[in-house]
Amino acid sequence: GESVGLHLPTLSVQEGDNSIINCAYSNSASDYFIWYKQESGKGPQFIIDIRSNMDKRQGQRVTVLLNKTVKHLSLQIAATQPGDSAVYFCAEVGYSGGGADGLTFGKGTHLIIQP
Amino acid sequence: GAGVSQSPSNKVTEKGKDVELRCDPISGHTALYWYRQSLGQGLEFLIYFQGNSAPDKSGLPSDRFSAERTGGSVSTLTIQRTQQEDSAVYLCASSLWGSNQPQHFGDGTRLSIL
Known part of the structure; x- marks a missing residue:
């Protein structure tokens, strides 16, 4: 089946810096x-x-940010704080019958904010 | 609180026993979803309900898994004859029905099969 995936499993960022988490999806629909x-x-x-x-x-x-040409999604977090440390997932919603089916998740990126 | 509520938060049981997990969605949310998250993994979609009906049950891992929803609100996920590979966190989410409605999650039930 088609899937949503993440490029990097772990991302370490200094507190106060910006972070970017990337995600690729394969379902063009x-x-x-x-x-x-x-x-x-x-x-x-x-x-x-x-x-x-x-x-x-x-x-x-x-x-x-969404780039449909290359099927790429990114999440930018500005001025990161310790509370931003977590695992981040992108998810794609599938539809059938006019309603929402389940989400398809990537495996996640662990964002670590260093002091 | 107004969020999705799941119970129990933790469940430890012996292999072969049946377990029942409960989800109480956000009031007014007609769509309800069950997911499974194994250790260090992403979320695996299991089943969803629109009202009391489940149009697609193909995500359930085996026929030992079943789910129901009555009154368009509370849902239960039942696992019969549990196996060790059933150990995971079972997450429930709910949303308003329709396109582009975000799903909101509960904190899950952590199931451990001994």
Whole structure:
């Protein structure tokens, strides 16, 4: 089946620096993507989403970029803080029958913020 | 709280026993999803409900797994004759129905099969 995957399993960043987490997807029909943050012992927490008719969306300290030409998604976190340390997943939403099917997740990138 | 609630948070049981996991979605969310997360892995989609019906059960790992949802709210995931490979965190999510609705997750049930 088609999948969503991440380029780097671990990313270490100095506190205060910006970080970029990348994700490749293979299903060209995908039209909705979500980034989640997961801390140890917790469920995934919604960060930001983007539809395929957009190439950029900004939130608080986060920006998601979508490049449909190369099927690439990235999450930029500005001015990283210790609380940003977590595993980040990109996810692709599949659809059937007009409703939402399950998410297809990549394996995740572990972001480590160093003091 | 207004988030997705799952119980129990932890469950340890012997191989061969049946277990039942519960999910209480966010009020008003008609779509409900079950996922499994093995140690150090991403999330594996199992099943989803729109209201009380589950259009697609093909994600369930085996016929020992079943799920139901009654009253369009609480859902239970049942694993019969548990095996050690069933050990994982079972996560539930809910969302509003329709296109481009983000799924919101509970903190999961950590299942350990001895």
